[in-house]
Amino acid sequence: SYFLHQFKKQFNISPMHYLTLVRVEQGKRLLTNTTRTVTQIAADVGINNPVYFTELFTKAIGVPPTTYRKIIFGDIEFM
Numbered sequence: 001s002y003f004l005h006q007f008k009k010q011f012n013i014s015p016m017h018y019l020t021l022v023r024v025e026q027g028k029r030l031l032t033n034t035t036r037t038v039t040q041i042a043a044d045v046g047i048n049n050p051v052y053f054t055e056l057f058t059k060a061i062g063v064p065p066t067t068y069r070k071i072i073f074g075d076i077e078f079m
Contacts, residue, residue: 023047024060031069037064 042053
């Protein structure tokens with residue numbers, strides 16, 4: 001309880017939200033620098049359910065992981 005309070009006071013977000021952001025950022029790096037599947041990347045960042053990873057990623061970034069990868073590599077344009 002004390003840790004949660006201090007963490008939120010220091011960073012203005014909950015530890016779980018912070019962990020989600022770290023996982024999404026790592027997912028972005030893996031999508032950019034590897035050819036691993038979304039399922040593999042989800043597992044790599046500590047989320048065993050690729051559908052849940054896709055939901056988190058989409059909520060944080062605004063596009064699903066596969067679309068993000070296509071945008072990065074110029075396969076599609078972001079509107």
